[in-house]
Amino acid sequence: MACFPKLPEECVSWILCQTSPKDVCRMLVVSKEFRNPAESDVVWHQFLPTDCSHINVSSTFSSKKELFFLLSHQYILIDAGYKAFKLEKSTGRKSYILSARDLSILHGDDETNWTWKCIQESTFGEVAELKTVERLEIQGKIRAQTLSPNTHYSAYLIFKLSNHAYGLDSIPCEVYITLNDTILKANTAHLRDPDDKKRHLQSLFYGNRMQTMKERVIGGDEKMAGEREDGWLEIEVGEFFVGESDEEIEMNVMEVKGYQLKGGLIVEGIEVRPKP
Numbered sequence: 001m002a003c004f005p006k007l008p009e010e011c012v013s014w015i016l017c018q019t020s021p022k023d024v025c026r027m028l029v030v031s032k033e034f035r036n037p038a039e040s041d042v043v044w045h046q047f048l049p050t051d052c053s054h055i056n057v058s059s060t061f062s063s064k065k066e067l068f069f070l071l072s073h074q075y076i077l078i079d080a081g082y083k084a085f086k087l088e089k090s091t092g093r094k095s096y097i098l099s100a101r102d103l104s105i106l107h108g109d110d111e112t113n114w115t116w117k118c119i120q121e122s123t124f125g126e127v128a129e130l131k132t133v134e135r136l137e138i139q140g141k142i143r144a145q146t147l148s149p150n151t152h153y154s155a156y157l158i159f160k161l162s163n164h165a166y167g168l169d170s171i172p173c174e175v176y177i178t179l180n181d182t183i184l185k186a187n188t189a190h191l192r193d194p195d196d197k198k199r200h201l202q203s204l205f206y207g208n209r210m211q212t213m214k215e216r217v218i219g220g221d222e223k224m225a226g227e228r229e230d231g232w233l234e235i236e237v238g239e240f241f242v243g244e245s246d247e248e249i250e251m252n253v254m255e256v257k258g259y260q261l262k263g264g265l266i267v268e269g270i271e272v273r274p275k276p
Helices: 009-019 021-030 034-037 040-047 066-073 198-213
Strands: 076-078 083-087 094-099 114-117 127-132 136-145 151-166 172-178 182-187 233-242 248-255 263-274
Touching: 009 021, 009 034, 009 040, 021 040, 034 040, 040 136, 066 083, 083 182, 094 136, 136 263, 151 248, 182 233, 233 248, 248 263
Parallel strands: 172 233
Antiparallel strands: 076 083, 083 094, 094 263, 114 127, 127 263, 136 248, 151 233, 151 263, 172 182, 172 248
16 A cells, blocks of 8 residues: 555556445545545545436535535435435435335325324424225335345335324234245234333233244245334334336235234334345
């Protein structure tokens, strides 16, 4: 690395463009000689997506580096507030959240089944709360070309459970990703709070019934909910790989085989983010 300062700044910038945002930040720590090329717009322009011009950033910025860190600091609303966008700080890869309004929810417009409301802890202006349904069907769609190419992604349902939630854990949901009308892999998921103290009692009293209900659904891995840093719960819907071609990716959460009424599910959206 001692030979780097002897190179023209354009050459150093070109070399840094072949690395990652994380590597460039490390270079800034190594030596002050790297500061000019490592902070140049030439380098940080390479880490910004080509389609970021449509993203409305409310804060001001004086360089491409500042713009990158604005886009990677937190989710920014796009598409009239129906989606949220963010860059992964270490790599510059893109993440999205499709809001509940951007999803296809069975009976989502029927006020007897779902209600739409604003809650302070949500990224979006509205979330969907399930009042009562027999069939739970949630689907999100995204084009591969909007994501980062040559990247493995995972999709997660972001949700909460109200204090009066019921019927959601009687039978697991079926979760799966569809790519060009082909199911990549189907798994099951439990829409329940991982800290729910009543779960053990339910398994004791209703264990046989719950096992019988579980046998109705497809096999695959059993997914459990986890808590996010923002206080919401998330459960993995599936994973997929984005190559160079443009394809439509569908993310599905379904519970249609239990035939029981269910309610109290609060849906914020589906997040699509790069796998670690």
